Amino acid sequence: MAAERTETVKVALGERGYDILIGHGLLARAGAEIAARLPGVRAAIVTDENVAPRHLPALIASLEAAGIAATPIVLPAGEKTKSFAFLQEAVDKILAARLERGDVVIAAGGGVIGDLAGFAAGIVRRGMNFVQVPTSLLAQVDSSVGGKTGINTAHGKNLVGVFQQPRLVLADTDVLDTLSEREFRAGYAEVAKYGLIDRPEFFAFLERNWREVFAGGPARVAAIAESCRAKAEVVARDEFETGDRALLNLGHTFGHALEAATGYDGSRLVHGEGVAIGMALAHRFSARMNLASPDDAARVEAHLVAVGLPWRVSDIPGELPDAERLLGYIAQDKKVSRGALTFILTRGIGRCFIARDVPASEVLSFLREHLGG
Amino acid sequence: MAAERTETVKVALGERGYDILIGHGLLARAGAEIAARLPGVRAAIVTDENVAPRHLPALIASLEAAGIAATPIVLPAGEKTKSFAFLQEAVDKILAARLERGDVVIAAGGGVIGDLAGFAAGIVRRGMNFVQVPTSLLAQVDSSVGGKTGINTAHGKNLVGVFQQPRLVLADTDVLDTLSEREFRAGYAEVAKYGLIDRPEFFAFLERNWREVFAGGPARVAAIAESCRAKAEVVARDEFETGDRALLNLGHTFGHALEAATGYDGSRLVHGEGVAIGMALAHRFSARMNLASPDDAARVEAHLVAVGLPWRVSDIPGELPDAERLLGYIAQDKKVSRGALTFILTRGIGRCFIARDVPASEVLSFLREHLGG
Structure with missing residues (x-):
């Protein structure tokens, strides 16, 4: 059973505390896990052009099966997406989807997407719900834990952002099989x-x-x-x-x-x-x-x-x-x-x-x- | 004595609690009041083109007398300044001044400047110190209390922002004498x-x-x-x-x-x-x-x-x-x-x-x- 192999790490931050689920097949269970914690929400999925073709259809299907309507927001892949311009684009699209404060922004991607989507979730309506579905090893072990979000500027990396804790992190270890050797190794450093x-x-x-x-x-x-x-x-x-x-x-x-x-x-x-x-x-x-x-x-x-x-x-x-x-x-x-x-x-x-x-x-x-x- | 007429309102928010000082001559005392609470800081003053000629020299002089070096950031006056573009400009200039997380962003202006500068203070290095010197009646009784910050987008007003409590609010009631009758009346509505x-x-x-x-x-x-x-x-x-x-x-x-x-x-x-x-x-x-x-x-x-x-x-x-x-x-x-x-x-x-x-x-x-x- 896939569920037997799921490990849960609890992040103890009082009322901002949350669970990190780690294991096989979590992408397919995303809708059920989110709906159990955030009943009745609608969602925006922020992802990138590399991740979308691999995992977006499965994620949307999982959400829809749990009754969660989702608007995908697909951004270019790469560090340059962590910019004011793409922050504004993500924010505009979340607002255009008419999501409310109690709805959820889901980051489905690596650290870049997690940092950008978390920042957007932290500032739209002064803070929406946020869920991480990290798809790189780096994101699973680092950026999806701890609530740091941000973008880069000409003055340096990650100098602008907010602390925005997710409500849930779903680290599906199977999705890492789609990473290149180089990507996996880079995450392994962390x-x-x-x-x-x-x-x-x-x-x-x-x-x-x-x-x-x-x-x-x-x-x-x-x-x-x-x-x-x-x-x-x-x-x-x-x-x-x-x-x-x-x-x-x-x-x-x-x-x-x-x-x-x-x-x-x-x-x-x-x-x-x-x-x-x-x-x-x-x-x-x-x-x-x-x-x-x-x-x-x-x-x-x-x-x-x-x-x-x-x-x-x-x-x-x-x-x-x-x-x-x-x-x-x-x-x-x-x-x-x-x-x-x-x-x-x-x-x-x-x-x-x-x-x-x-x-x-x-x-x-x-x-x-x-x-x- | 001017000091005798100063009223202090305490905002009870635990470790995010702060004082609002209300009275005459507070602009001249700004440096001393800030230095007493945030020893050793450097400052950026965010203000607008209307307020700068009236109050910026006095504020800078007061800060310098208290040993606080200040970088002024003067933005256009008006609601249109509450935009992503000017948020980015304020953020870039705060970073260009090489201010650190423990330094302070001072908002000297009305509600627009307070909302924008507070947002910038809330996201540069994921949160700097923030002090409000509200110069309109509206800002003194409303936007300077409570920590809401934000900008406007095509989707509506104040839909994007953070909660960022100031460390101190200095409401100098004398500066209101420089407001137009219409501005004063608008603030009076609040x-x-x-x-x-x-x-x-x-x-x-x-x-x-x-x-x-x-x-x-x-x-x-x-x-x-x-x-x-x-x-x-x-x-x-x-x-x-x-x-x-x-x-x-x-x-x-x-x-x-x-x-x-x-x-x-x-x-x-x-x-x-x-x-x-x-x-x-x-x-x-x-x-x-x-x-x-x-x-x-x-x-x-x-x-x-x-x-x-x-x-x-x-x-x-x-x-x-x-x-x-x-x-x-x-x-x-x-x-x-x-x-x-x-x-x-x-x-x-x-x-x-x-x-x-x-x-x-x-x-x-x-x-x-x-x-x-």
Whole structure:
């Protein structure tokens, strides 16, 4: 039975708390699960041109079978959709469908769609119901948990958005079979991240079982559920990112800077790959600052190599800006507090911490060494 | 002493609670009041081309004297500024000033600027600090209290926005002397509204003392403070407008429809005037539905006439759409719940209530009668 294999992770946020269901066949059950929690709603489904042909008919059929009328809003695929222009388009189409505050916006797609649709749901009528149906591994383990939404601007990634918790997340692990190897690997970087932050046993599990996670089956469901649990615990402690939640940014400060440096060109670097390189750099930088053993950095690098993820700046194809320019991207990243550089560093595998007042000069000389490759 | 005349209204919203200061000379004290509550911040001041020449230099000087560096963002005046385009402009300029999450966005202006700047503060870095310096009577008694922000779209007014509570509101009653008579009167409609909702003694006070409220002095401070107190009490009971807060929409369902019908052309009808006509219509419609005495409707109309506010649809200059079209505007207004029309109706002066399931046919025939004038 498909239902037997469904795991439920509860995100404990009081009256904003919600369930994440993880398992097989959830797309087909979406209508019933939503109708049980939000009786009588109508829906807008925000999705993209890649996901729509694969999953939209099944999702609409599932909703209609549960009596939920749904208006599809299909946007272009890719990071560039996280813009003011497409936010406005999504908002206009939700309003044109005459949805009310009690109706639901469903995000069916990867992180881009989740971030954009969640932002739209958060601002139409000052907040509608929101449900996530994440279709990428990255979205299932990261962006669908925690309520952060947003768009990019010329000043940087994710600098504009709201906190908008979903009412339900349906992570159908079967839909991941339609992803390319590269997409799956990129999402896997975030899975490994949870082990590296504070779950050393989980990282060891992944070192042993990553092939089965990639292949599908119980190890995949277990790894996704453990990732959601890890993120949900941090989010429950710190919903609005005033403290501990910053740990989730492991690898993201370097990663975002590299994404910006490549002009968010997904053919060169996608988000998860940036995070992979960023995690390797964070561990290597921690070793350089005598916070952790170089052996731990080497272990992280070895695992990234094993699964086929990039781990060095030189793994990125094409030209990159110099170290000074990269530091500028880091300084404009949102994880800056009153001018001091804040990084997630580590004392070893699963022992990350928030390092404030990291000297820019140390980061600069570190970047100079690593831009050589 | 100016300080002696300052009234403080506390908005009780737990950790999102804040003070509204009402009185003379508050613009000159803005820097000190903000620095006392938000030490070490930098600021962006969002204002408009009308307000900037009158008040911006004094506000910047006050901030600088308190050690707060401020970047002014001056937008065109008028309702059309409440758009996606100007939201994006404000957001871009706040980011260009490199303000961080702990810095502050100050809205110095009327309701348009407050709604737009509050929306921007709510979405830049997923929520910055926000301070209101309302410069119109309408903004002092209405939009600066309660945390609603938003913009207009082709689908209607205020359909897109967030709830973003300010950290502080500084209502300098002296700045109201720079308003035109028409602007002051439009704001006064909202003052009278609080009496009509649930404060019959306050409405009687206004009937006796409205001339002194218009002239300035203690009656003005008292009326503004009572209005803020009235709104703050409703907001504290129902921050996210799931119940009682809808009472504040007295006059607004008809009013918004009339504003939409005039294409938001302020030369024909400004918001407060729409609310004035809307309140008169709500009382007259309540009488027609045998909920209240026609004498109460007549008393409301007489007060609006006395202060020089419009009270009939025929007081609006120019052509208006027919009753069916107006009903269409009402149906698209955000105070619609699952297709049923919701209005704020009354059982008498100060006895308003939320009427759900008002038959559209009754509204339509009522509008037909009143469009004749």
